[in-house]
Amino acid sequence: MAFSHSLIFFIVLQTNFLQIDLSKEKTTMPNREINLKNNGESVKVDPHFKHSTNGQAVDYLTNVSIKSDNEFLHIAFECLQDDFVEQNNMVVHNDPLYNQEVFEVFISPGNEDSKHYLEIEINPNNALWVGTINNPTLGEETQTLEGMIAHKDAGILHEAVKSSSSWNGRMSIPWKLVGRDPKGQYRINFYRIRSKQSHPEANWTCDAETCDFICWSSTLSGESPAFHRPKRFGFLTVD
Structure with a gap:
């Protein structure tokens, strides 16, 4: 890969799954912590994503809402102010x-810096990429792909919809795919x-010249964009 990114497959949603209205969520959490009540209200994170290189906030919004139940972690997102969304042409999973252009999620159980984690990508055409990452040096050296997860095996419910200058979507990620932490702690x-x-x-x-590589919690990777910096992952607690 030219830049560090993500892997993970999803199952195309054949029926309606959890609908999250991004306009009716709890107060946005601006820091690197997300606190959820299982089967409780969904929570929005800070929509001002930041450059992966230097942590500077961009001047356009990425709305993200997250919710948990006994079976899934539900994530809804809106990628706003995207004038070239129709030029994305990839349609094949993995x-x-x-x-x-993609929206990505990295997640692992436990609250320690993640050396092994799940990577999930979705693009404006509702294609998915799913895999597990091995990163023993926490980003000091190049991470490796432990394995891809076949679309039919991941069990992720997902959809993505394009509009004139934006795109949005949602993913319901099975907790059994992530791995349950007994204390409800995740990165x-x-x-x-x-x-x-x-x-x-x-x-x-x-x-790096033609695209922005931005993060909820900036990876502060320096001169070149890079996403695989586990020390900079945020903290998710599910009570």
Whole structure:
């Protein structure tokens, strides 16, 4: 991969699943902590995502709402102010979706810095990429892909919808895929890759010049964008 990103497959939703209205959530949590009540209200995180390189907030919004029940972790998102959303052309699950625009989730059980975690990507065409990551040096060296998870095996319910200059979607991730922590403690981060310019070639690929690589909790990776920095993952508590 040109940049560190995510892996994980999902099952296309054939029936309606949990609907989260992003306009009716609890107060936004601006820090690196998310506190949920299982089967309780959903919570919005800070919509001002930040550059992965230096932590500077971008001037467009990424709305994210999160909710838990006994079976799933539900995540709804809105990727706003995206003028080039129609240029995303990948439609096959587990293709290298991270080469174009995606919304991503990294998550692992426990509250320690994550050396092994689940990576999930969804693109505007509702394609998914799912896998498990091995990162023993916590980002000091290159992480490796432990394995891909077949779309039919992941059990993730998902959808994505494009509009004129934005896209939105939702994912219901099975807790059995994440792994339950007995104390309800998890590490988590949300990411977005957003194109900044038109791409005349059909097989275009994002890079640091043409796309933004942004995070809920900035990875502060320095000169080059990088998402796989577990020390910078946020903290999720589910009571």
